[in-house]
Amino acid sequence: MPGGTAARVEGVEVSAFTVPTRTPESDGTLEWKATTLVWVEARGGGELGAGYSYADTATARLVHDLLAPLVAGRDALDVPGAWAAMVRAIRNLGRPGVSSMAISAVDAALWDLKAKLLGLPLARLLGMVRPAIPAYGSGGFTSYGEAELREQLGGWAAEGLRRVKMKVGRDPAADPARVRAAREAVGPEVALFVDANGAYRRKQALRLAERFAAEGVSWFEEPVSSDDLEGLRLLRDRAPAGMEVAAGEYGYDSWYFLRMLKAGAVDALQADATRCAGITGFLEAGALAAAFGVPLSSHCAPSLHVAPLCALRAAVHAEYFFDHVRLEGMLLDGAARAVDGALAPDLSRPGLGIALKAADAERFRAPF
Numbered sequence: 411m412p413g414g415t416a417a418r419v420e421g422v423e424v425s426a427f428t429v430p431t432r433t434p435e436s437d438g439t440l441e442w443k444a445t446t447l448v449w450v451e452a453r454g455g456g457e458l459g460a461g462y463s464y465a466d467t468a469t470a471r472l473v474h475d476l477l478a479p480l481v482a483g484r485d486a487l488d489v490p491g492a493w494a495a496m497v498r499a500i501r502n503l504g505r506p507g508v509s510s511m512a513i514s515a516v517d518a519a520l521w522d523l524k525a526k527l528l529g530l531p532l533a534r535l536l537g538m539v540r541p542a543i544p545a546y547g548s549g550g551f552t553s554y555g556e557a558e559l560r561e562q563l564g565g566w567a568a569e570g571l572r573r574v575k576m577k578v579g580r581d582p583a584a585d586p587a588r589v590r591a592a593r594e595a596v597g598p599e600v601a602l603f604v605d606a607n608g609a610y611r612r613k614q615a616l617r618l619a620e621r622f623a624a625e626g627v628s629w630f631e632e633p634v635s636s637d638d639l640e641g642l643r644l645l646r647d648r649a650p651a652g653m654e655v656a657a658g659e660y661g662y663d664s665w666y667f668l669r670m671l672k673a674g675a676v677d678a679l680q681a682d683a684t685r686c687a688g689i690t691g692f693l694e695a696g697a698l699a700a701a702f703g704v705p706l707s708s709h710c711a712p713s714l715h716v717a718p719l720c721a722l723r724a725a726v727h728a729e730y731f732f733d734h735v736r737l738e739g740m741l742l743d744g745a746a747r748a749v750d751g752a753l754a755p756d757l758s759r760p761g762l763g764i765a766l767k768a769a770d771a772e773r774f775r776a777p778f
Contacts, residue, residue: 417455422478427774438579438609459523463684467778510662517688522761533755536721542754549732550576564595579609603629623650642675659709682709696722
């Protein structure tokens with residue numbers, strides 16, 4: 411910034427891109443065939459900040475109609491002030507869901523812009539406690555046959571990822587055999603995680619936890635609905651020793667994470683900067699996790715999470731989600747890639763270190 415003069419946010423633009431998945435996919439409670447990236451760019455001081463969310467075109471519309479005009483003209487260095495203004499503006503629309511995802515994309519773009527104005531990688535601006543964050547390969551969809559499941563998880567293990575996660579819950583009777591196949595594919599030294607996406611009933615989840623433990627499963631994500639804090643606490647108290655119960659990916663504000671932590675519902679807290687009101691909200695989740703002595707893991711969007719994960723003491727690993735790794739590799743220059751089982755910020759590039767491959771993205775543009 412020339413002469414130290416504060417730069418203003420001169421404008422905010424938003425686009426949406428819907429990319430078909432490689433194959434139809436499903437987990438314990440949902441099926442999908444495409445993923446939509448909501449991409450936000452904030453201009454100011456001769457720099458362009460970029461951020462994103464995985465959401466829907468309705469999210470892009472909210473950014474365009476409400477948040478972009480609200481943020482324009484504000485001091486580009488005062489990201490918390492812009493964040494607070496956006497949270498106030500959506501009061502009557504409801505904080506969870508679309509509103510928080512819209513704030514998430516704008517907030518990330520503003521952090522990226524601030525870091526670029528200061529000439530710093532975002533990880534440096536936030537302050538690093540580690541040079542890289544371990545990653546776990548995530549996929550193993552319930553729509554996969556056994557051969558595809560083995561190929562994907564075994565492939566991650568061969569690439570050096572020391573943790574992998576698979577989906578369960580679509581067919582509970584078949585899940586023990588699928589988990590056994592996954593263990594055979596990755597070998598005994600790789601940590602195996604399962605994610606039910608809230609598909610099981612409480613007692614059903616308890617029974618399956620014992621079966622999964624026999625295959626060395628060490629992470630049981632959303633064994634019951636993440637809204638069932640009592641059920642999560644039951645699973646946490648009674649799950650086999652060495653098995654962590656995790657949830658939190660549907661947290662849209664810090665009150666959600668606080669309720670979950672105060673209930674003692676999880677061994678590990680998850681948060682998603684594309685949902686929890688951006689990097690600002692993700693940093694709040696990290697502070698809460700640290701205060702409760704609970705480890706923090708990111709949900710999806712690996713390129714967005716690398717910098718804040720390297721800045722948070724409570725962070726333990728990042729989800730290297732198949733769909734988002736694929737999409738970010740297609741559409742983003744500088745997309746995060748796991749090396750030796752970890753993700754590291756590119757300290758040679760300011761901000762988040764990513765940019766849209768505009769020509770490649772154009773054929774996926776979604777109107778809103």
